[in-house]
Structures are given as structure tokens and as C-alpha cells.
Amino acid sequence: MGEGHEFSPEGLEANFPVGLDLDSDGGQTATTIGEKEYVIGGSDDGAVSIGVRILDKSTGKWEIPMVLGMEPAPCRGHSAVLLNNDKILVLKSDSAPDDCIWFLEVDTPFVKTKKKILESEVVAWSKGVKGDGSKPVVISGPSGVGKGTLINRLMDEYPSSFGFSVSHTTRAPRQKEKDGVHYHFTERSIMEKDIKDGKFLEFANVHGNLYGTSIEAVEVVTDSGKRCILDIDVQGARSVKASSLEVISIFICPPSFEELEKRLRGRGTETEEQIQKRLRNALAELEQGKSSGLFDHILVNDNFETCYANLKKILDRDGSINAVCPPSESIKLPVGHSVSVMDQKVLIRCGKDEHGKASNSLFVLDTSSLKGGAPWRTRGLKCVRH
Ligand SMILES: Nc1nc2c(ncn2[C@@H]2O[C@H](COP(=O)(O)OP(=O)(O)O)[C@@H](O)[C@H]2O)c(=O)[nH]1
Numbered sequence: 001m002g003e004g005h006e007f008s009p010e011g012l013e014a015n016f017p018v019g020l021d022l023d024s025d026g027g028q029t030a031t032t033i034g035e036k037e038y039v040i041g042g043s044d045d046g047a048v049s050i051g052v053r054i055l056d057k058s059t060g061k062w063e064i065p066m067v068l069g070m071e072p073a074p075c076r077g078h079s080a081v082l083l084n085n086d087k088i089l090v091l092k093s094d095s096a097p098d099d100c101i102w103f104l105e106v107d108t109p110f111v112k113t114k115k116k117i118l119e120s121e122v123v124a125w126s127k128g129v130k131g132d133g134s135k136p137v138v139i140s141g142p143s144g145v146g147k148g149t150l151i152n153r154l155m156d157e158y159p160s161s162f163g164f165s166v167s168h169t170t171r172a173p174r175q176k177e178k179d180g181v182h183y184h185f186t187e188r189s190i191m192e193k194d195i196k197d198g199k200f201l202e203f204a205n206v207h208g209n210l211y212g213t214s215i216e217a218v219e220v221v222t223d224s225g226k227r228c229i230l231d232i233d234v235q236g237a238r239s240v241k242a243s244s245l246e247v248i249s250i251f252i253c254p255p256s257f258e259e260l261e262k263r264l265r266g267r268g269t270e271t272e273e274q275i276q277k278r279l280r281n282a283l284a285e286l287e288q289g290k291s292s293g294l295f296d297h298i299l300v301n302d303n304f305e306t307c308y309a310n311l312k313k314i315l316d317r318d319g320s321i322n323a324v325c326p327p328s329e330s331i332k333l334p335v336g337h338s339v340s341v342m343d344q345k346v347l348i349r350c351g352k353d354e355h356g357k358a359s360n361s362l363f364v365l366d367t368s369s370l371k372g373g374a375p376w377r378t379r380g381l382k383c384v385r386h
């Protein structure tokens with residue numbers, strides 16, 4: 001978070017408008033943006049859900065949107081606050097402290113892109129997580145250049161800082177590859193259906209097989225408090241960039257085409273035919289990777305140790321390489337809480353404590369410097385208790 005965002009509590013309550021239509025008891029909230037009313041939650045057969053419906057006020061018609069990302073678990077109540085006209089802050093009552101703050105993105109750049117691709121009404125859940133976090137890292141480069149070797153080394157050296165986004169692929173596993181660790185090996189028809197259902201952040205046809213990053217693969221890493229590493233091809237890197245998701249992108253080049261061929265053959269994991277296909281594709285990948293301005297950094301993997309040291313330098317510059325998220329300053333909201341909002345500061349009055357006793361607890365959430373968003377999770381929240 002940048003400087004100058006500290007929030008002063010003086011005169012807090014006097015400055016906040018009180019009694020906005022933020023009801024935490026009813027199990028259902030309605031938030032209006034233009035002609036659309038986003039209704040979150042409600043009772044289904046007595047169980048309170050956190051489902052989403054949209055009422056088009058001009059036609060009176062209801063629509064059930066495609067909901068991307070992991071949904072919050074049902075809760076006994078929640079409050080909803082519209083932020084920046086593109087996302088709804090959802091504060092869950094009576095939930096675990098690390099499951100209390102969520103964002104329903106309804107018109108963020110990420111959601112807008114997905115609406116176009118999926119040709120459907122789309123919303124996306126993004127969990128509010130502790131710390132400022134660092135940008136996920138996209139690593140691309142031709143087959144055999146050394147991406148996997150670099151990533152493995154980084155994860156071995158910093159196991160608590162980095163987590164690998166396990167992609168799905170339709171290619172057959174190599175001898176030492178494990179399902180769920182190196183890839184989720186899957187059938188094309190299943191993967192194509194999941195793509196249609198909006199479960200993938202990006203996907204591409206590479207060397208004759210389908211590869212893709214599921215939203216869940218990224219969420220699993222981010223929820224563990226680690227910085228996510230994606231090993232994806234140039235098309236995938238382009239899709240991620242087009243989704244307006246903030247990443248740091250690095251393209252790995254070989255010192256020469258001959259050396260690339262030598263490494264690919266030396267690895268001994270592909271048939272001659274597959275090697276030929278990968279080498280043909282490498283020419284186009286190298287051209288795109290180097291020329292399109294798509295990547296923030298280009299590294300030549302000649303001497304491995306030098307390349308690895310340069311990779312670490314880049315990552316350290318963008319956020320400490322050793323960074324582990326600090327403990328969350330999390331809140332547990334009772335069912336009877338109330339919420340007011342002014343500018344991008346949200347005042348939460350607890351009313352009761354979690355055991356139902358009267359409480360004067362006040363929290364202010366400063367949402368002015370949010371970072372990330374679905375599916376990277378939403379960071380940069382400042383929570384101050386008074
Ligand atoms: N777009 C996209 N590309 C991926 C994904 N996972 C892997 N790839 C790319 O697919 C290509 C082939 O990967 P793989 O079959 O493991 O072969 P390797 O690159 O030679 O190790 C590489 O360029 C990977 O970066 C993914 O989820 N999405």
C-alpha cells in the first residue's frame with residue numbers, strides 16, 4: 001500500500017452517515033447498480049445461502065449469473081457495501097475471521113472480460129486476504145528452455161513464499177509426473193466443459209494438447225498465503241494480461257536454438273515427432289516472446305546459476321522474495337453488526353460480541369488501496385479496531 005493511507009479515527013462516528021440499507025440480520029441483501037439489483041443470499045428451505053441473483057429493474061426479469069471462483073460458505077447473515085460501482089464488499093456474520101471479508105465483483109475489468117468471453121452475465125467472488133501480497137509470477141518460454149528447472153529450484157529454496165499453480169492438461173503424463181502435482185491430467189471433453197462453465201482463468205492449445213489454469217488452481221495457492229507461480233505459454237500469458245489481472249511476467253530464452261534443441265533431446269521425455277513439433281513452435285514463441293512487449297522481463301538461460309540469480313533479483317525487487325504474509329488483523333462479526341460507508345472507508349459497529357453480549361467494538365475498513373481481485377484474491381485492506 002502506498003504512503004498516506006493511514007486512517008485517523010478521530011471524529012469517526014460523527015462523520016459517517018448512519019443507517020444505510022445494509023442489513024446484516026435478514027440473510028439477504030440487495031445492492032443496486034444502475035438498472036440492476038444484485039441480490040445476495042436468502043433462505044432456501046430454511047438454510048441461508050450466499051447465492052447471487054440479478055433483477056433487471058427495467059424489465060422486472062430475474063437472471064442467475066455465472067458465478068466464478070470459490071464461493072463463500074453459507075453464513076447466518078451478511079452486509080453488503082457497494083465499492084467503486086464495480087464490486088460489492090460482503091461482510092459475513094458469525095464466520096471464521098479468515099472467511100469474513102469477501103468481494104463480489106460485478107463489473108471489474110476481470111468480470112467484463114469474462115462476460116465477453118463466456119457471453120453470459122458473470123460475477124466473480126474474491127476473498128479479502130491479509131497483507132499486501134506480491135503479484136503472481138507468469139513464466140513462459142519455449143519447451144526445453146529450463147522453466148521447470150528454474151521454478152523447481154525457486155520452490156525448493158523458498159517453500160513458504162511460492163506456490164505452483166497446477167495446470168490442467170490433456171497431454172499424457174511423463175514417467176515421473178504425478179497427477180495433481182505437476183498437472184491435473186484430464187480428458188479433453190471434461191476440460192472443454194469446464195472451460196465453458198467458466199472454471200478456467202485461461203487456456204490454450206499448445207503442441208497439439210489443451211492446457212489451462214483453473215481459477216481454483218490459483219485460489220488454492222493464494223489462500224495458502226503464498227505467491228503464485230504460473231508456468232504457461234505465450235498465448236496464456238496474453239490471456240492473463242487481457243484479463244487485467246496484475247502479474248509480473250518473465251520470458252525465458254535459450255542462448256541459441258541449437259542449445260534449446262540439445263536440452264530438449266537431453267531431457268529424453270519426448271518422441272522425435274514431439275521434439276520436432278516443439279522446435280517448430282519454439283521459433284514462433286521466441287519471436288512473440290521477445291517482440292510483443294508482452295513480458296515485463298526477458299531472461300536468457302545460458303548459465304543456469306546466473307539465470308536463477310537474475311530471476312531472484314527480479315522477484316525480490318517486486319516484493320521481498322522471503323515475504324510471508326503477516327498474521328491477519330482479522331475480525332469476527334456478530335450477526336447483529338451494522339455497517340456505514342463513506343468514501344472508501346467502511347465503519348462496522350459490532351453491537352454485540354460473538355457471544356451475544358452488548359459490545360462497543362468498532363472497526364474501520366479502509367478499502368481505498370485494494371490490490372489484486374478475483375481470482376488473485378483481494379489484498380490491501382486496512383482494518384483498524386477502535
Ligand atoms: N496457456 C497455458 N499453457 C500452459 C499451461 N500449463 C503449461 N503450459 C505450457 O504448455 C507448454 C508445454 O508444457 P509441457 O507439456 O509441460 O512441456 P515443457 O514445456 O516442454 O515442459 C509449455 O509452454 C507450458 O508453459 C497452462 O495452464 N496454460
Ligand SMILES: Nc1ncnc2c1ncn2[C@@H]1O[C@H](COP(=O)(O)OP(=O)(O)O)[C@@H](O)[C@H]1O
Nearest residue numbers: 143144145146147148149263267301302303304
Ligand atoms: N541453463 C541450463 N543449462 C543446461 N541445461 C539446462 C539449463 N536449464 C535447464 N537445463 C536442462 O534442460 C532440460 C529442459 O529443462 P526444463 O526445465 O524441463 O525445461 P522446460 O520446463 O522449459 O520445458 C532439462 O534436462 C534441464 O535439466
